[in-house]
Amino acid sequence: MCDQCVAGYFGNDCTQICPAGCSDTCSKTNGYCTCKFGWIGDKCDTCAYEYFGKKCNETCNSNCEDCTGKYECHLCLPGRYVVGKAAEMTGVV
Numbered sequence: 369m370c371d372q373c374v375a376g377y378f379g380n381d382c383t384q385i386c387p388a389g390c391s392d393t394c395s396k397t398n399g400y401c402t403c404k405f406g407w408i409g410d411k412c413d414t415c416a417y418e419y420f421g422k423k424c425n426e427t428c429n430s431n432c433e434d435c436t437g438k439y440e441c442h443l444c445l446p447g448r449y450v451v452g453k454a455a456e457m458t459g460v461v
Contacts, residue, residue: 372396373396375392375393376393376394378394378395378396378397378398378399379396379397379399382396384399386399386401387399387401387411387412387413388412388413388423389401389403389404389406389407389408389409389411389412389413389414389424390402390403390404390411390412391403391404391412394411399411403416404424406419406423406424406425407419407424
């Protein structure tokens with residue numbers, strides 16, 4: 369009987385995809401997993417402190433006052449900005 373999910377999937381019908389932050393595979397029942405470096409959370413769906421980017425592999429640096437863990441860097445220090453987002457990051461409209 370086919371009762372096991374293939375690697376990378378979970379759920380009763382094995383149609384739910386394991387989160388991108390999982391280091392290998394996730395729990396076949398709830399999707400929880402061991403996180404890759406730079407990720408946190410039960411389902412590894414949040415960037416760890418001082419990491420950002422779609423793959424949580426970019427580190428916050430001196431350009432950022434706060435790194436949200438939500439895939440982007442916010443609140444740049446005065447006179448600095450993220451390329452392509454100057455108005456949003458500096459508050460200048």
